[in-house]
Amino acid sequence: MEQNLRDASKKRPYDSIKPAKKFTNYIEYDFSKIKDSKGGFMPDDDTTQLSNGMTLEEWKQKQQRIVIEPQRAINPDDNPKCFECQSFDLDFEFFKVFGCTVCRACKTKFPEKYSLLTKTECREDYLLTDPELRDKELMPHLERPNPHKTTYNNMMLYLRYQVEEFAFKKWGGEEGLDKEFERRVALRKEKKDRKFADKLKQMRKRTRTETWNKRLDRAEHRHNWGPEARLPNKSIAIRKCTECAMEIEEIIF
Ligand SMILES: [Zn+2]
Ligand SMILES: [Zn+2]
Known part of the structure; x- marks a missing residue:
């Protein structure tokens, strides 16, 4: 029997080909509902959303997960140490995601280096692009459920000193970044000014036409009919007022 089923020369009709029984009863996993804890513990549900009065900064600070410590080396000196204070009490998520060796205490002590930035902040303040x-290789980041709405895209969080390092390299130091920033602000202002000037011009033009029309209305002038223009083969002529451009038809007898 097994032999026959695999034999293509038998040419069974397609509708007799059925999936093996053991596969028809599989469990359907909804992968979107399974949380990937990446080796850490999930935060309490209420820390994934912005609760009453919580600022984005406060939320960012709460996005701390306890990541299980990797196995210790036999020789304690071989374990990674905090870059700031040489302690072994590293933040293992930072180590894993950012390759950054810093302890919890130093992380909060030096926010100018170790605070997290959102994607928008990286884009707007450091002029980095979406690509x-x-x-992830270029710009390592943590992903967290969006605190504003669960259906939004995940929040991507970046390590400040890494973002600065990259941005300074890209723009030629802090001065280069500042210059580019100012250039863009000026460009935006110029564009806005130009748009405003255009609008003003349009408005003036419209006002001029309106006043002109109004003046004609008020004047109630006697039309000053120009020469007649006869239509070919027709006993009709058209005359145009030389002042207001109104047209009349005249029947020629
Ligand atoms: Zn430290
Ligand atoms: Zn007229």
């Missing part, structure tokens, strides 16, 4: 920020 750069999506690239």
